[in-house]
Amino acid sequence: MERQYQHKKIEKKWQAFWQDKGLFKVDTQDRAKPKYYCLVMFPYPSSELHVGHGRNYVIGDAVVRYKMMRASLVLSPMGWDAFGLPAENQAIKHNIHPKEWTFKNINRIKSQLNSWGIGYDWEREVTTCIPEYYKWTQWIFLKLYAKNLAYKKEAAVNFCSSCKTVLANEQVVSGRCERCSTEVVQKDLEQWFFKITDYAQRLLDDLELLKDWPQRVKVMQENWIGRSQGVSIDFSVEDKEFKINCFTTRVDTIFGATFLALSAEYPLLDKLIEDSPDKEKIRQFIEKIRNQPSSARLQEDFQKEGIFTGVYAINPMNGIKIPIWISNYVLMEYGTGAIMCVPAHDSRDFEFARKYQLPIIEVISKPQAISHKLQAIKEAYEGEGVLANSGHFSGLGSEEAKETIASYMEKNSIGKREINFRLKDWLISRQRYWGVPIPIVYCDKCGIVPVEEKDLPVLLPEDVEFKPTGESPLKYVEDFLNTECPRCGSRAKRETDTMDTFVDSSWYYLRYICPRDRDNIFNPQDVNYWLPVDQYIGGVEHAILHLMYSRFINKFLYDLGLINFKEPFCRLFTQGMIVKDGAKMSKSKGNVVSPEYIIDKYGTDTMRLYILFMGPPEKDAEWQDEGLQGSFRFLKRCFRLLEFVEGKEPEENKEKLSVLDKKILRKMHLTIQEVTRDLEGNFQFNTAISRVMELVNEIYRGVQSTEYRVQSSILREAVKTVFLLLAPFAPHICEESWGILGGKDSIFKENWPEYKEEFLKEDEIEIAVIIRGKVKARLLVPAEISSKDIEQKALSSQKIKDALKGASPKKIIYVPGKLVNIVP
């Protein structure tokens, strides 16, 4: 009987079956089986998905189905990160409401995911732009506000003039807007911030708890948090009342400090230069530096520039007068905006000192190097060494001196130990329409007043002119804007900024547990049972933004006592991009591969299998249409296996297995072992699939052999195993085949096959005999052969005798089960 692989029919049939039977529906109260929470980063619903997006969901689904077969209760939810700028921009362009545009896309993507056979518990669907959800985003804001972790301040902020809104630090890439690449400018504006810096140390320390996160992601977060340990030192200024505070990590070099440098934004500049004769010239210089765009710093040819203030500071360690300069290489955003400069041991200070002929004094001698006192120094030495020219600290090692000098300074009130972070507070206000309203009211009498919890949600009005103006569109919605003060009842105005969408996505994984709860953000008992997420899957582009913010919010909720886990995601998997013709798939490049076409021609199982087979999932991979056909060929080949076993009564005579039976049985158990190991490791789907291919090849070889009895029960078992092992990757064809093989229910209700050690053993093994790194002979020997016997056998082989040419071997090494190495 000829079997046709009719993918269209099969795939529709089983997608309907899963939906009818509620295969992915999970009761979060159920404690009967071990829980497994598999979370795939929820998408922003822009246009429809292409195969480049697909990898994420296909990997997630393979994990979910595999874990189901391993008898876990698997939670696999999906939702929509549905607020955000693109909706608004599209809406403006095409004159459609952002809400309408967003829901149109949601429906489109949802039907795509369904047609790919990706299994989700849709009853848990979460959409960040509906009041049911954003009520609780506002609730989190209020909780943060109550703990002084949400605050408003005027600050120089990043502003994108194209998106007409401010951006968080994390959203500025190389001085440009991460979304539209417009150069970001600095603006002084009143904005809302979350005080993530309070959590800097914990965010850093707890990276250690994340054993199953990719190292690179942890390193990125570490760099972003940017902790450095040092000393802040007060320098008194000649003829002035105030002191200049500098932070340094190299307090050991303080005797080599020959000048101070201040940022052009340094707050005390006016007071500092008020008596300077060159006041006007200095002012002009400051003005010039302030007007340099922040992106100028990133250019290769950025020139260090400076001007002398005419004022001197005193080095507190030796009382020496050192000039105070203003320079463009000092950042106001980091440390204090003032630095002590040690040109001999810092390359930047060195470059500056050279340019303006400032003195360079060496205070750290390189180990083993003789001091070249009078010779010109060619470059700054930044390494460790022994202190010289450093008063009674001379002779100390630099590491030791850091401690000794810091202690001395603390004792004498010159300075104190300090820790600085690169991480800044998270700027969350956006002057745009399509986002969560910030639940704050401004009252003339009471000032800033939070909306009361019982009054949540503050609804986002829908009838709005949402054109970008640089101000929030909500400013012009009278009904929204005018309200009563929750405290005194007098007339008040609402905050009109909305929240950054990263706030929405920083807690969605908690809401999946109780998505329809009207009275609580979630039920702590259930959340504590289901969380932390066992497996999180998503793109590496979220390594800093989303993953840092989520960790922060999680820790905050932990501090409130609402949850009992410190980190939200146990294991993180970041998949690589699928590229086509060497570039990321995008509509503008015209290299998008349409999943609809592929599914129509080959089926989603082929697409899924190819996506998983194309390479290690954590690496980028190049899409090749020929590879796709290979997967299609393989699935057809699998389906044809059914012909060999269907309708044939299996013989039950395991006692007398034929040689071929034994071979296939062994290969089957070996394959189970290897595929399981590949999946339990770091999701090596590509090798897992290749091993099933090997098993299939082996079965075909067996069946084609004339001696093989196709009624063999072993053959039947092997074919079943092929579909069980393939089920997480190509679920539809496996369900169909399972039914044909007599399965009564879904294949995903079956247990994952287990291998038995006893079947892996071989009676005879092949041993390679190696001389000078070359295989000279292959011997078929009993598996349990002794090293003495194998040596003898090897030496008596004619090929080996020829190769040795009469020389007697110096040494023979037998690696059991593998090879014999003869050293002549």
Add this chain to the structure above:
RNA sequence: GCCGAGGUGGUGGAAUUGGCAUACACGUCGGUCUCAAAAACCGAUGGAGCUUGCUCCGUGCGGGUUCGACUCCCGCCCUCGGCACCA
């Protein structure tokens, strides 16, 4: 500049972590079936050389350790990613 990942056939990629380099797949070539094509199946396929079953060479480059190195150590080169006057 600092940190991280990587470099293996014509291509995507394997290699149980020190043990037969190139599994599996794509592509190419040859064959079977066919009037023919497609599909399917079988076989060959790292490079060079000749005496055609053997010899050299071969995992970015150069050294080293070892009976044995894609794997470990030292020194370089290149590609990608992150951070970047962070004091």
